[in-house]
Amino acid sequence: MEIVILPDAAEVGRVAASVIADVVARKPDGVIGLATGSSPLAIYEELSRRADAGELNFSRTRGFALDEYVGLPFDHPESYHAVIDRTVTRPLGLDPALVSVPDGLADDIPAACAAYEAAIAAAGGIDVQILGIGANGHIGFNEPTSSLSSRTRIKTLTPKTRADNARFFDSAEAVPTHCVTQGLGTILDAKRLVLVAQGSGKAEAVAAAVEGPLSASCPASVLQLHEHATVIVDEAAASRL
Ligand code: GLP
Numbered sequence: 001m002e003i004v005i006l007p008d009a010a011e012v013g014r015v016a017a018s019v020i021a022d023v024v025a026r027k028p029d030g031v032i033g034l035a036t037g038s039s040p041l042a043i044y045e046e047l048s049r050r051a052d053a054g055e056l057n058f059s060r061t062r063g064f065a066l067d068e069y070v071g072l073p074f075d076h077p078e079s080y081h082a083v084i085d086r087t088v089t090r091p092l093g094l095d096p097a098l099v100s101v102p103d104g105l106a107d108d109i110p111a112a113c114a115a116y117e118a119a120i121a122a123a124g125g126i127d128v129q130i131l132g133i134g135a136n137g138h139i140g141f142n143e144p145t146s147s148l149s150s151r152t153r154i155k156t157l158t159p160k161t162r163a164d165n166a167r168f169f170d171s172a173e174a175v176p177t178h179c180v181t182q183g184l185g186t187i188l189d190a191k192r193l194v195l196v197a198q199g200s201g202k203a204e205a206v207a208a209a210v211e212g213p214l215s216a217s218c219p220a221s222v223l224q225l226h227e228h229a230t231v232i233v234d235e236a237a238a239s240r241l
Contacts, residue, residue, distance in 0.1 A: 001223055002230045003210060005238040009198035013042020016130070016196050016232045020047060021056055023128045023192070029060040031120075033129030033187075034099075035140070036065065036083050039196050040130050048091035058092045062123050064116075065101040066131075066140035067181035070154060072104060078168045079104075102152060102180040113152040113180060120186070129190035133197050136160050137205040137218035141181035144217045148225075150183030184222045193229040195220065197237040206233055207240035 006012050020043060023030055034040075050056045065084050074081040081101045089099050100119055106112035120126060131139050136158065142150065143158045156178055157165075166172040187193070197206050209220035210231060223229040 001210065001226070003238075003241070004230065004232045005241075006232065006234055009234050010042060012196050012198055012232050012234050013046050016040075016194050017043045017046035017050070019192075019194050019230065019232075020128055020130065021050060024056055024058065024061055027127060028057060029062070030127040031062040031064065031123050031125065033126040033131075033182075033190055034063045034065045034084055034088055035130045035132050036067070036080050036087075037132040039132030039198060039202075041087060043130060043196065044087050044091060051091075051093050058094045061092075061094055061098065063088065063094055063099040064120055064123070064126060064182075065099075066129075066187070067179055068102040068104040069176040070104040070109070070178035070180060071176050074105070102182070104176075104178075104180050109154050109180060113154070116152045116180075116182075117186065120189075126190035128192040128194060129187060131187070131193060131195040131220075133195060133202055133205050133209065133220050134161060135164060135201055135205055137208055137220045139184070139187060139195070139220045139222075141179040142184050142187075142219040144219060146184055146216055146219050148214075148216060148219075148222050149185040151186050152180065152182050155179055155181055184219055188222060188226055191228065193223055193226050195223060195229070195231045196233070197231070198234045200236040200239060202233075202237045203240040206231070206237050210241060 208218040
């Protein structure tokens with residue numbers, strides 16, 4: 001695993017964006033794995049800037065999001081369908097028809113999860129997967145105790161994650177109780193992983209992921225199994241390493 005420690009959050013965004021930009025420049029019809037949350041926003045802002053400057057073209061790039069809440073209408077501003085559209089698809093200029101987000105409204109969620117896995121495989125797999133990390137070590141919505149070989153499936157959100165995400169909703173109770181998320185096995189299938197973390201609130205999780213034992217109690221520790229994983233953090237997030 002490659003660990004890159006940078007002075008501040010802005011630099012984390014710039015360096016991580018360069019990794020994604022290199023992949024897209026080499027393979028304009030490649031596949032990017034997209035993460036939500038605040039951590040990757042600086043990456044998307046930098047990629048959007050480069051697209052606006054004509055340095056990058058995402059019009060043939062495919063995107064697959066990591067996760068989605070169960071039961072939130074797609075047009076709810078905090079559904080990951082809406083968040084990906086607002087923060088990635090439009091600013092970068094991806095073709096909306098080439099961007100997929102797990103379906104948290106399907107009547108048959110297990111069938112929709114299997115179809116999502118099949119769509120990723122049919123696209124040739126994910127060339128580079130962007131990841132944030134939860135304060136409890138989750139990636140995507142793979143909460144602690146997630147099976148290390150799990151595939152896309154429905155999960156119950158932990159009280160900690162619901163509390164962390166309450167800031168995006170009117171009240172803590174309004175945060176959905178369940179989600180659909182790519183599994184840890186799905187994430188490990190990506191050809192390259194880029195995890196970003198900023199701030200001291202992530203320091204414990206980053207240390208457990210990078211230096212702790214490989215364990216379902218820190219789902220991000222599965223990055224230790226990947227042959228091409230890069231962790232890009234600012235000094236605050238690296239403070240427990
Ligand atoms: C969210 C997302 C994750 C994200 C994490 C951290 O719940 N499902 O993909 O990495 O929590 O969020 P943030 O980057 O806002 O700290």
